[in-house]
Amino acid sequence: MAEPKISLKDVEHVARLARLELSEADKERMRRELDSILSYIDKLRALDTEGVEPTAHAIPMTNVMRDDMPRPSLPQEDMLANAPERSGEFFRVPRIIEE
Amino acid sequence: MLASLTVHELGARFRRGEATPSQAAQAYLERIDALDPQVRAYLTVTREEALKQAAAADLRFKSATPLGPLDGVPIGLKDVLCTRGIRTTCGSKILETFVPPYDATVVARLREAGAVVLGKLNMDEFAMGSSTENSAYFSTRNPWDLARVPGGSSGGSAAAVSADLAAATLGTDTGGSIRQPAAFCGNVGLKPTYGRVSRYGLIAFASSLDQIGPFGKDVEDAALMLRAIAGHDPLDSTSVDVPVPDYAAELGKGIAGLTLGVPAEYFIEGMDPEVKAATRAAIAALEKLGARTQPVSLPHTEYGLAAYYLIAPAECSSNLARYDGVKYGLRAPKARNIVDMYSKTRAQGFGREVKRRVMLGTYALSAGYYDAYYGKAQRVRTLVRRDFQQAFERVDLIVAPTTPNVAFKMGEKEDPLQMYLNDVFTIPVNLAGLPGLSVPAGFTRTGLPIGLQLIGRPFEEATLLRAAHAYERATEWHKRKPALP
Numbered sequence: 001m002a003e004p005k006i007s008l009k010d011v012e013h014v015a016r017l018a019r020l021e022l023s024e025a026d027k028e029r030m031r032r033e034l035d036s037i038l039s040y041i042d043k044l045r046a047l048d049t050e051g052v053e054p055t056a057h058a059i060p061m062t063n064v065m066r067d068d069m070p071r072p073s074l075p076q077e078d079m080l081a082n083a084p085e086r087s088g089e090f091f092r093v094p095r096i097i098e099e
Numbered sequence: 100m101l102a103s104l105t106v107h108e109l110g111a112r113f114r115r116g117e118a119t120p121s122q123a124a125q126a127y128l129e130r131i132d133a134l135d136p137q138v139r140a141y142l143t144v145t146r147e148e149a150l151k152q153a154a155a156a157d158l159r160f161k162s163a164t165p166l167g168p169l170d171g172v173p174i175g176l177k178d179v180l181c182t183r184g185i186r187t188t189c190g191s192k193i194l195e196t197f198v199p200p201y202d203a204t205v206v207a208r209l210r211e212a213g214a215v216v217l218g219k220l221n222m223d224e225f226a227m228g229s230s231t232e233n234s235a236y237f238s239t240r241n242p243w244d245l246a247r248v249p250g251g252s253s254g255g256s257a258a259a260v261s262a263d264l265a266a267a268t269l270g271t272d273t274g275g276s277i278r279q280p281a282a283f284c285g286n287v288g289l290k291p292t293y294g295r296v297s298r299y300g301l302i303a304f305a306s307s308l309d310q311i312g313p314f315g316k317d318v319e320d321a322a323l324m325l326r327a328i329a330g331h332d333p334l335d336s337t338s339v340d341v342p343v344p345d346y347a348a349e350l351g352k353g354i355a356g357l358t359l360g361v362p363a364e365y366f367i368e369g370m371d372p373e374v375k376a377a378t379r380a381a382i383a384a385l386e387k388l389g390a391r392t393q394p395v396s397l398p399h400t401e402y403g404l405a406a407y408y409l410i411a412p413a414e415c416s417s418n419l420a421r422y423d424g425v426k427y428g429l430r431a432p433k434a435r436n437i438v439d440m441y442s443k444t445r446a447q448g449f450g451r452e453v454k455r456r457v458m459l460g461t462y463a464l465s466a467g468y469y470d471a472y473y474g475k476a477q478r479v480r481t482l483v484r485r486d487f488q489q490a491f492e493r494v495d496l497i498v499a500p501t502t503p504n505v506a507f508k509m510g511e512k513e514d515p516l517q518m519y520l521n522d523v524f525t526i527p528v529n530l531a532g533l534p535g536l537s538v539p540a541g542f543t544r545t546g547l548p549i550g551l552q553l554i555g556r557p558f559e560e561a562t563l564l565r566a567a568h569a570y571e572r573a574t575e576w577h578k579r580k581p582a583l584p
Contacts, residue, residue: 021446082426082427083425
């Protein structure tokens with residue numbers, strides 16, 4: 001058996017970062033699946049990329065500017081229409097600061 | 100039968116007064132009623148709205164002032180494209196009730212061209228998948244064999260075109276999600292150059308790879324659709340300001356004098372021998388039409404998939420952070436605090452594959468792993484791009500199979516990695532930002548479609564379409580229709 005690429009503890013840590021609640025059964029399954037994918041991805045190690053520039057976008061472009069002209073936004077009521085919960089003209093959320 | 104016609108044939112009938120847009124919309128809606136319970140391409144059918152748009156098109160033809168080749172033509176849209184006032188789910192439970200307040204630029208452009216929107220098409224959740232089995236709602240079937248997948252993630256868009264449930268459709272392609280289902284369903288699917296088509300209003304999966312493109316019953320239809328949606332858009336800063344040619348007018352010029360490259364790396368161990376044979380036969384047919392061929396090498400092809408499965412999940416984990424239950428979509432009830440609300444909402448709203456990719460991407464971007472995974476993948480992406488650049492110094496187009504296999508059975512690929520391997524020939528094109536097209540190139544002995552992939556230089560969609568059109572005219576594959584009950 002090869003050393004696992006990712007531990008249950010790693011899965012719990014990453015799930016916290018991703019704000020994703022996982023059940024105990026989900027965690028082990030996720031660990032197994034990520035392990036298999038990461039093992040496949042490991043083939044990249046064989047490739048020498050020393051001195052190769054990274055590509056973020058295939059079509060090179062930088063600093064696309066437009067004139068700083070005011071223009072109307074989408075109507076507030078339209079933007080609030082999909083809110084799961086609202087309070088007047090605000091999106092309502094559960095308490096953020098613990099007492 | 101109006102629903103079996105191509106876009107250009109339908110348009111000709113409208114102009115000659117032999118049919119009206121209302122009749123066409125009605126014909127498609129009836130066919131959707133009769134067949135979609137089996138094919139399951141549509142998530143939402145916009146009947147009333149379609150008939151209203153068709154009636155408006157009727158008047159334009161009556162007064163001899165049609166808007167162009169798409170006026171009155173019934174189309175379908177992948178449910179990843181925002182449609183004002185029409186529910187847009189992205190195939191996810193997290194957006195089950197989401198009604199966008201605006202149209203995606205491509206939707207607005209098709210509406211301005213007079214196209215009639217029949218509805219929204221099924222897809223793998225957030226466009227993550229290769230079979231449409233990852234839809235949170237139901238699986239779409241392959242019209243050629245209802246026990247098989249239509250491919251994905253734009254499976255609904257591909258199945259709808261092949262089953263004559265829309266004259267043409269739009270899909271999106273991040274790692275093959277237009278070309279692979281086009282190959283599986285036996286129609287023409289085109290992924291444009293990155294930046295050719297505005298992504299404004301496209302629900303983002305992997306922003307540096309996503310691109311919107313058409314499915315057509317033939318090459319000319321794909322050309323007409325691309326012409327309508329392509330072009331610079333100030334609302335998408337990655338859309339490029341390059342003139343949009345009249346793609347349909349470029350067709351019919353033939354391919355004499357073009358040099359086609361055949362990459363050895365796209366004929367691999369384990370691929371379906373019938374796909375291999377069909378691809379070889381198609382290359383021979385292209386030679387007979389006057390093209391020269393020569394071998395090219397794309398040596399980093401086998402690393403493309405691994406790089407993609409770091410880059411796409413990394414971008415996805417960032418893009419999907421917005422689904423937090425605050426401004427739209429699902430919100431989990433009974434949360435203890437806001438973080439608990441986020442975590443429960445995402446647990447309940449996302450399906451298994453989406454969670455897997457969010458996790459993989461978060462991991463690849465997290466402290467201590469960024470350089471080893473994400474940074475490495477971006478460097479490999481450079482090598483994949485260079486392979487193509489070097490090949491295109493010597494050839495005008497690259498020809499290859501679209502997929503290593505034909506449509507597989509539903510439930511056949513349970514292991515995520517096995518599903519990913521299906522995209523090995525389409526992914527490098529996205530990494531390099533190039534245009535790619537799949538055109539029908541035959542059938543297996545059991546009657547399943549095979550796709551030929553053409554890959555071009557950036558912004559040379561016209562050359563792709565011209566070559567595909569020449570091939571299509573020399574063959575009859577695109578005329579075959581699935582026998583639906």
